[in-house]
Amino acid sequence: MRKLLFFWVVITVLISCKKEALFVPRDISKVEITHFLEDSLLNVRALEVNEGRVVVASSSGKIYQMVLSYKNDFDEGRYFEFIEDSLKQNNFRALAFQGDYTYALSIESPAKLFQGGMLVYHETHPKAFYDSMDFWNDQEGIAIGDPTEDCMSIIITRDGGGTWTKLLCEDLPKAIEGEAAFAASDTNISIVGDHTWVATGGKASRVLYSPDKGKTWSVYNTPIIQGVETSGIFSIDFYDELNGYAIGGDYTKPEINVANKIRTSDGGKTWEIVANNQNPGYRSCVQYVPNGQCKELVAVGFNGIDYSRDAGNSWKHLSDEGFYTVRFLNDSVAYAAGNGRVSKLVFR
Numbered sequence: 001m002r003k004l005l006f007f008w009v010v011i012t013v014l015i016s017c018k019k020e021a022l023f024v025p026r027d028i029s030k031v032e033i034t035h036f037l038e039d040s041l042l043n044v045r046a047l048e049v050n051e052g053r054v055v056v057a058s059s060s061g062k063i064y065q066m067v068l069s070y071k072n073d074f075d076e077g078r079y080f081e082f083i084e085d086s087l088k089q090n091n092f093r094a095l096a097f098q099g100d101y102t103y104a105l106s107i108e109s110p111a112k113l114f115q116g117g118m119l120v121y122h123e124t125h126p127k128a129f130y131d132s133m134d135f136w137n138d139q140e141g142i143a144i145g146d147p148t149e150d151c152m153s154i155i156i157t158r159d160g161g162g163t164w165t166k167l168l169c170e171d172l173p174k175a176i177e178g179e180a181a182f183a184a185s186d187t188n189i190s191i192v193g194d195h196t197w198v199a200t201g202g203k204a205s206r207v208l209y210s211p212d213k214g215k216t217w218s219v220y221n222t223p224i225i226q227g228v229e230t231s232g233i234f235s236i237d238f239y240d241e242l243n244g245y246a247i248g249g250d251y252t253k254p255e256i257n258v259a260n261k262i263r264t265s266d267g268g269k270t271w272e273i274v275a276n277n278q279n280p281g282y283r284s285c286v287q288y289v290p291n292g293q294c295k296e297l298v299a300v301g302f303n304g305i306d307y308s309r310d311a312g313n314s315w316k317h318l319s320d321e322g323f324y325t326v327r328f329l330n331d332s333v334a335y336a337a338g339n340g341r342v343s344k345l346v347f348r
Helices: 002-022
Strands: 031-050 053-058 063-067 080-082 092-098 101-106 111-115 118-123 130-135 141-145 153-157 189-192 195-199 206-210 218-221 231-238 244-250 261-264 285-288 297-301 304-308 316-319 325-328 333-337 339-347
Touching (some): 031 333, 063 101
Antiparallel strands (some): 031 053, 195 206, 285 297, 333 339
């Protein structure tokens, strides 16, 4: 029986490895862009696609959703619906939705987190500045911000978003002088199952890691460009528990492409610089393409859209149209948001 079990395990591994080895990434050569919401006063860095809708939160406090209709596949709806006017005056850079609720988190002090329009967290520390938010499941979620003491600010809910508790610095890695995070695309956090990675930037750019939904934390150094307040990791994404990619640079020098793209294959413990001295330069958001077997990635920034089919070793520039953030609906359709617009991207 033991020999038979061993034989079956070996065969299973060989089959899965062969299947992965046979995967041939697409060679995407263009992106078709359709604008659905345009307004010269609109500035959007927080966007989510899930549960049949696209939701965006703006720097002016307005929140919109676009309902997606089902026709053998998701198709865009024909309108954006204005949800909540009472939230204006808040600069939203972080957004999430779970179940029936949309969550929006403002950046500066006083930091305010809304659940479906109701205030559920309020922080008045003068250094409060929140950058990103995500959920593990319907009951448990996390938001991260710049340090107010000597650690990154991390707040967590365990009751479906009704209440949020800020973690004590004694339970978190100590921050380095000048270390913070960027509220550029709401992608400082990446979650796979119970595993969580948080990217920091500024004068130090590291990755905080929790294997147990924020109960315990470790911290790993990265080789990405860092050392000044405007440099570091701006976006991080993990395809699975081992494979991740991070991108950034210095947004005041967007053409610089030195040490601004890094990759890990051991769950974030170690990182390597990839595509060094190759474009793209600064980008504010990177996302793995669904079903791309860790090979396909898309990055966006105010200088355009780029695609990789070789795990980020090289990149193809698809468009000069600028966006701050992007999320995929499926392996060919994504929604992106930026300065003045929210758009649908179709990759071909």
